[in-house]
Amino acid sequence: xxxxxSETRGKPIRCRAAISRELGEPLVMEEVMVAPxxxxxxxxxxxxxxxxxxxxxxxxxxxxxxxxxxILGHEAVGVVESVGExxxxxxxxxxxLPTLIPECGECKGCRWEKSNLxxxxxxxxxxxxPRNKSSRFTDLNGQILYHFVHVSSFSEYTVVDIAxxxxxxxxxxxxxxxxxxxxxxxxxxxxxxxxxxxxxxxVVIFGLGAIGLAVAAGSKLCGxxxxxxxxxxxxxxxxxxKFGVTQFVNSRDCGGKPxxxxxxxxTDGGADYCFECVGFASIVLDAFASCRKGGGKTIILxxxxxxxxxxxxxxxxxxxGKTVMGSFFGGLKPKSHIPILLQRFMDKELNVDxxxxxxxxxxDINKAFDLLIQGKCLRCVMWMDK
Numbered sequence: 434x435x436x437x438x439s440e441t442r443g444k445p446i447r448c449r450a451a452i453s454r455e456l457g458e459p460l461v462m463e464e465v466m467v468a469p470x471x472x473x474x475x476x477x478x479x480x481x482x483x484x485x486x487x488x489x490x491x492x493x494x495x496x497x498x499x500x501x502x503x504i505l506g507h508e509a510v511g512v513v514e515s516v517g518e519x520x521x522x523x524x525x526x527x528x529x530l531p532t533l534i535p536e537c538g539e540c541k542g543c544r545w546e547k548s549n550l551x552x553x554x555x556x557x558x559x560x561x562x563p564r565n566k567s568s569r570f571t572d573l574n575g576q577i578l579y580h581f582v583h584v585s586s587f588s589e590y591t592v593v594d595i596a597x598x599x600x601x602x603x604x605x606x607x608x609x610x611x612x613x614x615x616x617x618x619x620x621x622x623x624x625x626x627x628x629x630x631x632x633x634x635x636v637v638i639f640g641l642g643a644i645g646l647a648v649a650a651g652s653k654l655c656g657x658x659x660x661x662x663x664x665x666x667x668x669x670x671x672x673x674x675k676f677g678v679t680q681f682v683n684s685r686d687c688g689g690k691p692x693x694x695x696x697x698x699x700t701d702g703g704a705d706y707c708f709e710c711v712g713f714a715s716i717v718l719d720a721f722a723s724c725r726k727g728g729g730k731t732i733i734l735x736x737x738x739x740x741x742x743x744x745x746x747x748x749x750x751x752x753x754g755k756t757v758m759g760s761f762f763g764g765l766k767p768k769s770h771i772p773i774l775l776q777r778f779m780d781k782e783l784n785v786d787x788x789x790x791x792x793x794x795x796x797d798i799n800k801a802f803d804l805l806i807q808g809k810c811l812r813c814v815m816w817m818d819k
Contacts, residue, residue, distance in 0.1 A: 448467060449463070477529060477593060509584065618771055624654070629655075636648075637663060637696055638662050639664075647676075660680075702725050704729065705730070709731065790810040791810045
């Protein structure tokens with residue numbers, strides 16, 4: 434930047450990107466061309482990005498909306514390099530978070546307090562930009578590279594619609610800020626916005642990965658008195674204590690009882706809130722059975738296969754007064770609610786330090802994939818310039 438202006442404004446930028454060219458194969462680090470932003474779009478220089486399980490899911494997905502070659506990545510923080518026409522919300526040099534869901538602020542969905550689903554730009558795992566259905570990425574041979582959930586942060590530069598951009602305080606450390614672009618916001622938001630966990634309530638979390646631990650942090654923030662973690666890996670229990678989990682159940686070691694029976698006995702009739710953070714329909718059923726009668730809520734956060742279905746007993750739904758809820762992005766409106774969470778982080782009410790188990794250079798991204806697949810990390814932050 435010179436004189437407040439971007440030297441690259443209006444020009445294609447050549448930079449590095451980690452491209453998913455074939456299903457399940459290591460990402461390929463290549464130089465790509467990133468086109469200037471069109472109307473309503475922002476071009477961002479990524480500072481750092483982290484790896485989420487959703488990236489893994491689509492990296493190995495065999496059916497649509499899978500597509501290749503694609504630039505994955507959706508949890509990141511960056512700096513505005515340039516803006517397209519009709520963009521006044523941010524300007525060059527602003528620190529921003531790109532998010533997979535939009536908030537246009539104008540449509541019925543955005544104006545409704547209870548919804549975080551924008552109807553002007555409905556969420557889809559699209560290959561392209563939302564306004565004109567085209568890509569801003571090509572490789573050096575001119576081949577189109579596809580976008581991923583409107584972010585594509587595994588590139589030194591990316592183009593994102595302004596509806597998917599949240600401006601943040603540049604004082605927030607980038608490696609912490611990027612976590613709020615997806616994982617932390619999703620988990621904390623699920624407890625805060627979707628479930629509306631009350632002070633003194635009992636919470637059960639199925640799956641103690643990064644999302645489950647973010648739910649624990651959010652439940653603690655809301656004042657839950659008991660937070661029970663359920664997982665098949667007891668090695669996760671010690672670190673989960675740092676996020677507020679108070680009791681643990683190894684679902685593979687329940688003495689021959691169903692895990693739901695163990696939970697019901699522990700909680701004298703069932704938990705107030707059960708969160709499914711794994712992505713299996715069978716675990717949703719376990720969570721539902723673990724909720725108390727007369728108001729117990731089951732909240733689904735785990736991403737299952739696109740064709741997965743749920744089968745619940747309608748008699749039990751009616752006569753036991755239980756609720757099953759989906760929680761997409763924690764029920765948060767990005768522009769409205771992420772700044773609130775960031776302020777709570779800055780006020781030291783919400784600690785996210787323990788989510789970051791690894792930090793590395795961008796070129797080591799395949800090592801980050803290996804760590805996450807092997808269950809050896811929560812969040813691996815990759816820096817573009819280190």
